[in-house]
Amino acid sequence: MLRVTEVFYSLQGEARSVGCPTVFVRLTGCPLRCSYCDTAYAFHGGTRVSLDDVLERVAQYAPRYVCVTGGEPLAQPACRTLLARLADRGYAVSLETSGALDIADIDARVSIVMDLKTPSSGEEARNRYANVALLRPADQVKFVIRDRADYEWSRARLAEYGLADRCEILFSPVHGELDPTTLADWILAERLPVRLQIQLHKLLWHGAPGR
Template sequence: MSSLRITEIFHSLQGESNTVGLPTVFIRLTGCPLRCVYCDTAYAFTGGTKTEIDAIIDQVDQYATRYVTVTGGEPLAQPSCLELMTRLLDKGYVVSLETSGALDVSAVDPRVSKVMDLKTPSSGELSRNRYQNIDYLTPRDQVKFVIGSDEDYEWSKAILAEHDLPNRCEILFSPTMGQQNPTELAEKILRDRLPVRFQIQLHKILWDDARGK
């Protein structure tokens, strides 16, 4: 029986991506090979509870919502994550995957909406970007840039152009909380007429850094 190491399963409003504000069940998997400077889920690096996929789906069913986000940590660090997402899709859930972009996404069920980071210079993990993943992006997917500095912004603009990302999928620009002034980032996006979605993490506005929110 397939199982995964789970840090938490909780019901909240989606705080990011193109389903922001929608009631969503979050499945947070344990473990991540990256150590981004701005990480706000370091508690998911270790520990967790080994849980069979059947039991995970039973918990999700209790919340009676269409939307499920598989997050971490880095979900793809556990291979059985692929089976979990496919089984959720087969039950009719709308499934999104939050992934660092450092691991191969080619085997992810094409029905999943991938929300994939490209790590900016200030993340401390720029070298971990797996640019081959861009070839597997579709219009249902999203690429997220977490912007913490002018260097991050200019780097992100260059990557957009180099890989023609706006014509592949939706692009998200998000300010690093406490580091990048959100208004300044919004004004840069407008000034440069970038075809991106500006987003602020809704859950942090509503619940600060409360775990399980």
């Protein structure tokens, strides 16, 4: 069983498959409380649903892409089984995770999008850096950046762990707080090997839940 906040169909707003029609499975619960969190409604509540029921709801959309997100999906042990069963069905599966929980033993067919928490999140101390060694070329690391201090911290982690040599790196401004053009200028000025990410779903639907 899983506790599920919502299953919905939308365009992927972030990461490598941005813009692609995607089914999102949003699991309930998260042990972190990031200051810039935009899905706090998934911290509590949700509905207990069997794995088979989740798979049936996903199949109704006949998707190519499926994203398992939260909350923090890995806070539920059955998430790993869900990821494997989704991959068994031939979907291109991604997992959005905070990086505070162990990413070992996740099905190799799943693309992990791991969010390293910047200082302004208030959860920097929760980063599990042992996860870095487990990242593969198909994975991605995201930094959510609120200000110049976050940017400098992210740049330092990029160099310290050689992240750009491991997988794709995403720098994303906190929506409505850091001008994306400013972040773009910082990236270009220092020739960083990262991708600027702007949350497409917020531009289209202004952050409405389920979009």
